[in-house]
Amino acid sequence: MTIDLPLIWAGIIAFAVFMYVLMDGFDLGVGILFPFVRDEGERDIMMNSVAPVWDGNETWLVLGGGGLMVAFPLAYATILPALYLPVLLMLIALIFRGVAFEFRFKAEGRQKHAWSWSFHLGSVFAAFAQGVILGSFIQGFTVEGRDFVGGPLDWLTPFAILTGFGLIAGYALLGTTWLVMKTEGGLQAWAYRNAERALLAVLGFIAIVSVWTPFMDPDIAARWFAWPNIAVLSPVPIVTGLVALGLFVALRRRFEGYPFIGAIALFGLSYLGIAISLWPNVVPPDISIWDAASAPKTQAFMLFGVVAVTPFVLAYTAFSYWVFRGKVRGDTGYH
Amino acid sequence: MELDPVLLSRIQFGFVVAFHILFPSLTIGIAAYIAVLEGLWLKTGREKYFAISRFWTKIFAVCFGMGVVSGIVMSYQFGTNWSRFSDTTANVLGPLLGYEVLTAFFLEATFLGILLFGRHLVPRWVHFFSALMVSFGTLFSSFWILSANSWMHTPAGYELIDGTFHVTSWLEVIFNPSFPYRLTHMVMATFLAAAFVIMGVAALYLLQKRHEDNARTMLSMGMGLVFLLAPAQVLIGDLHGLNTFEYQPVKVAAMEGHWETQRGAPLILFALPDREAERNRFEVGIPKLGSLILTHDLDGEVPGLKEWAAEDRPPVGIVFWSFRIMVAMGLLMVFVAVTGMVLRLRGRMFDRPWFLKICVAMVPTGLIAILAGWVTTEVGRQPWIVYEVMRTAEGASPAVGGTEVLISLVAFFVAYAIIFSAGIYYIVQLIRKGPVDEPPATKGRPARPLSAAGEPSGSAAE
Ligand code: HDD
Numbered sequence: 001m002t003i004d005l006p007l008i009w010a011g012i013i014a015f016a017v018f019m020y021v022l023m024d025g026f027d028l029g030v031g032i033l034f035p036f037v038r039d040e041g042e043r044d045i046m047m048n049s050v051a052p053v054w055d056g057n058e059t060w061l062v063l064g065g066g067g068l069m070v071a072f073p074l075a076y077a078t079i080l081p082a083l084y085l086p087v088l089l090m091l092i093a094l095i096f097r098g099v100a101f102e103f104r105f106k107a108e109g110r111q112k113h114a115w116s117w118s119f120h121l122g123s124v125f126a127a128f129a130q131g132v133i134l135g136s137f138i139q140g141f142t143v144e145g146r147d148f149v150g151g152p153l154d155w156l157t158p159f160a161i162l163t164g165f166g167l168i169a170g171y172a173l174l175g176t177t178w179l180v181m182k183t184e185g186g187l188q189a190w191a192y193r194n195a196e197r198a199l200l201a202v203l204g205f206i207a208i209v210s211v212w213t214p215f216m217d218p219d220i221a222a223r224w225f226a227w228p229n230i231a232v233l234s235p236v237p238i239v240t241g242l243v244a245l246g247l248f249v250a251l252r253r254r255f256e257g258y259p260f261i262g263a264i265a266l267f268g269l270s271y272l273g274i275a276i277s278l279w280p281n282v283v284p285p286d287i288s289i290w291d292a293a294s295a296p297k298t299q300a301f302m303l304f305g306v307v308a309v310t311p312f313v314l315a316y317t318a319f320s321y322w323v324f325r326g327k328v329r330g331d332t333g334y335h
Numbered sequence: 336m337e338l339d340p341v342l343l344s345r346i347q348f349g350f351v352v353a354f355h356i357l358f359p360s361l362t363i364g365i366a367a368y369i370a371v372l373e374g375l376w377l378k379t380g381r382e383k384y385f386a387i388s389r390f391w392t393k394i395f396a397v398c399f400g401m402g403v404v405s406g407i408v409m410s411y412q413f414g415t416n417w418s419r420f421s422d423t424t425a426n427v428l429g430p431l432l433g434y435e436v437l438t439a440f441f442l443e444a445t446f447l448g449i450l451l452f453g454r455h456l457v458p459r460w461v462h463f464f465s466a467l468m469v470s471f472g473t474l475f476s477s478f479w480i481l482s483a484n485s486w487m488h489t490p491a492g493y494e495l496i497d498g499t500f501h502v503t504s505w506l507e508v509i510f511n512p513s514f515p516y517r518l519t520h521m522v523m524a525t526f527l528a529a530a531f532v533i534m535g536v537a538a539l540y541l542l543q544k545r546h547e548d549n550a551r552t553m554l555s556m557g558m559g560l561v562f563l564l565a566p567a568q569v570l571i572g573d574l575h576g577l578n579t580f581e582y583q584p585v586k587v588a589a590m591e592g593h594w595e596t597q598r599g600a601p602l603i604l605f606a607l608p609d610r611e612a613e614r615n616r617f618e619v620g621i622p623k624l625g626s627l628i629l630t631h632d633l634d635g636e637v638p639g640l641k642e643w644a645a646e647d648r649p650p651v652g653i654v655f656w657s658f659r660i661m662v663a664m665g666l667l668m669v670f671v672a673v674t675g676m677v678l679r680l681r682g683r684m685f686d687r688p689w690f691l692k693i694c695v696a697m698v699p700t701g702l703i704a705i706l707a708g709w710v711t712t713e714v715g716r717q718p719w720i721v722y723e724v725m726r727t728a729e730g731a732s733p734a735v736g737g738t739e740v741l742i743s744l745v746a747f748f749v750a751y752a753i754i755f756s757a758g759i760y761y762i763v764q765l766i767r768k769g770p771v772d773e774p775p776a777t778k779g780r781p782a783r784p785l786s787a788a789g790e791p792s793g794s795a796a797e
């Protein structure tokens with residue numbers, strides 16, 4: 001039997017994108033929450049909680065994009081032109097957000113205030129743009145031959161706007177639960193309260209998207225509701241409900257670590273749901289991972305690198321999180 | 336008027352990549368410098384190394400931030416604006432960029448966190464190790480990205496199947512003919528650029544009679560490096576040119592401003608190449624020297640631009656002049672390096688104001704040379720995106736219209752103008768403040784804003 005390289009690569013890219021969504025998700029979430037806390041002191045703590053790791057987190061985005069070019073160039077070369085404007089919005093937002101880390105702490109007074117806003121708005125728009133990209137991806141693209149042939153605003157639909165707002169809520173949930181874990185005192189209490197609100201919003205968005213998607217696309221409806229699929233797949237929504245309930249209880253009982261894990265699980269399940277709907281396409285509605293694959297020699301050469309290097313990447317990423325473990329405090333330490 | 340998306344995409348690509356490269360150039364050089372300083376501090380325990388390292392780490396952090404955000408733009412540009420190019424070459428270039436992410440970007444981004452924020456959380460040697468890893472990351476990054484770029488200049492190890500590139504040999508792809516020259520030349524260029532920035536700042540302090548002890552160390556270290564690297568860079572540049580002469584003779588003809596094929600060609604110092612008339616105006620040259628440099632023979636034959644059809648020639652004027660700017664910077668660097676060494680041997684390097692002023696004026700020369708060098712290389716490659724196989728115009732995204740590219744071009748321009756001004760402003764503030772004495776590392780958790788810049792430059796604001 002030969003190895004199904006495109007299948008392995010679909011798994012690798014799905015993993016990279018999921019890592020990105022989780023890891024940059026919580027630090028974008030912190031940015032989304034930024035203006036809603038009491039004072040600049042709390043904002044300093046929030047920023048400190050992500051400053052040492054955000055760059056590593058964002059590298060998963062580069063891996064996702066780069067991986068797509070390596071393994072599924074057809075997807076890279078059709079989806080990115082189709083999403084020209086949302087991708088532009090995301091890049092510009094990430095620019096203003098990324099530089100704010102360094103600039104905000106060098107500034108004072110009004111300048112500092114301006115970089116706080118740069119951080120916040122950059123995070124909000126990056127999250128929104130990524131949500132729009134996700135929504136357009138679910139809707140699919142018009143491709144002829146090896147090129148996108150639709151218009152520049154094809155992505156602009158109510159559904160994509162909805163997923164845009166949905167992802168803002170999702171990242172806010174990751175951000176609040178991250179702060180629950182990393183802070184204490186007033187800020188933590190604030191995070192507990194707002195995590196509940198974010199959770200409710202996220203559940204609302206999940207419900208709407210889950211109902212809307214099958215209506216939009218009969219193939220997706222058939223995939224979920226035809227027999228026997230419905231029996232096999234019904235655990236997905238049920239487990240999602242249970243996880244949401246557990247998360248809610250954990251927040252009420254003031255467990256510090258569980259809410260973040262619960263939020264991750266919720267993201268994982270939603271991600272799984274989308275994957276089930278779209279499988280096996282990388283350029284929905286009908287270009288599969290096998291149609292879009294690059295040459296086997298290319299996929300194999302890069303797979304070697306992934307297998308050899310990723311363990312090291314994961315190890316030193318874990319090491320870095322371990323170095324910055326524990327609570328970020330505002331009162332002790334070195335000045 | 337119709338907006339030409341290909342032309343606009345080219346302008347956009349040139350603009351964002353030129354913006355990007357300024358910062359990696361500084362980060363590659365400064366990262367290595369920080370690793371050396373941290374190593375020296377670990378070994379000797381002398382506080383001045385600690386102070387200098389902290390100082391440059393703050394500036395490094397600003398450059399790194401701008402390098403990262405502009406780099407992410409680059410990796411998405413290939414897909415958004417150059418989708419035909421990406422689709423056609425992905426089998427070859429994809430893994431080179433992929434290996435860059437895996438071996439370089441993760442390494443530098445992750446250890447950067449510890450380098451900037453972990454000083455009080457990890458033992459000294461781990462901190463030194465992190466500095467080393469960041470520096471390695473920047474070098475690995477150069478390795479892969481320059482391999483990819485060199486392959487576009489001198490493609491090798493591939494075959495074309497149905498118009499798509501397929502790899503026949505990875506070794507030939509990675510170590511393609513121009514790669515060793517380009518890698519060496521570029522890495523040395525980044526070290527030189529950083530060294531001249533460091534020397535300029537040190538010289539400024541000496542002129543102002545501030546931080547003199549630290550400034551002397553910075554100036555001597557920079558001078559030592561420059562004395563070795565500046566002449567070596569000229570030598571490698573020459574070898575690089577010979578390699579180009581072999582693989583891209585039309586580019587060399589444009590660099591040299593030669594229209595006619597001739598024996599005993601002159602080395603042209605000044606000219607205004609005229610594309611329409613196919614000749615130079617106001618030409619000033621040294622007879623025979625051009626042939627001597629390129630063929631190592633006073634009467635060697637050097638092909639001229641007219642050997643190629645007009646549509647296969649690069650824009651001559653840009654290539655001709657950017658090349659001269661780079662070489663001029665290179666010669667200036669050698670001059671400063673030699674002058675500095677003579678003064679130093681006489682023990683006079685730190686107290687000659689005219690020399691210190693020259694050092695201050697030299698600050699931008701490395702970056703100017705780097706931009707000029709890239710313009711020579713890249714514009715000289717035109718009209719090809721993959722040399723003599725695929726034209727730049729064939730690489731663009733067919734579905735993307737002129738309006739969209741115009742929007743993105745303006746957006747990048749405005750965004751970069753803002754962050755560039757802010758970045759320069761904060762760097763100048765950091766330089767004003769200088770390497771102030773700070774208590775050396777003690778273990779404990781940081782309370783104040785975690786930023787490599789430390790506390791705000793004036794009094795605390797909250
Ligand atoms: C000679 C070196 C060099 C050259 C020619 C380029 N870069 Fe670069 N790049 C670096 C050297 C570098 C670096 C030193 O590794 C940077 C600078 C700051 C940093 O974080 O890493 C970087 C950052 C950087 C990042 C952000 C990485 C992160 O998230 O940490 C991306 C995605 C790119 N680059 C992509 C590109 C692309 C697509 C280029 C081609 C047009 C390019 N770079 C040219």
Ligand code: HEM
Pocket residue numbers: 344345346348349352353356417420480481483484706709710713714717720727
């Ligand atoms: C980092 C330093 C670099 C600089 C300053 C630079 C500069 C430029 C410039 C000015 C052009 C425009 C030429 C023209 O259209 O007349 C260009 C073209 C191009 N370069 Fe580079 N380049 C750099 C590195 C790279 C690298 C590392 C790659 C690829 C891995 C690359 C890929 C391209 C491509 C695809 C084009 C064709 C698109 C175009 O014509 O604009 N460049 N570059």
Ligand code: HEM
Pocket residue numbers: 488516517518520521523524525527528568569570571572573575576577579586661662663664665666668700701702704705706707708709710711712713715
């Ligand atoms: C007088 C000395 C120098 C000579 C003879 C020289 C020669 C060359 C040549 C021939 C090229 C074009 C390569 C091609 O055809 O693609 C080049 C490119 C370049 N040069 Fe120089 N150079 C000199 C000095 C410098 C200096 C001082 C710097 C920077 C500090 C520099 C930075 C660059 C860069 C960044 C490139 C583009 C990348 C590459 O192709 O390597 N050069 N140089």
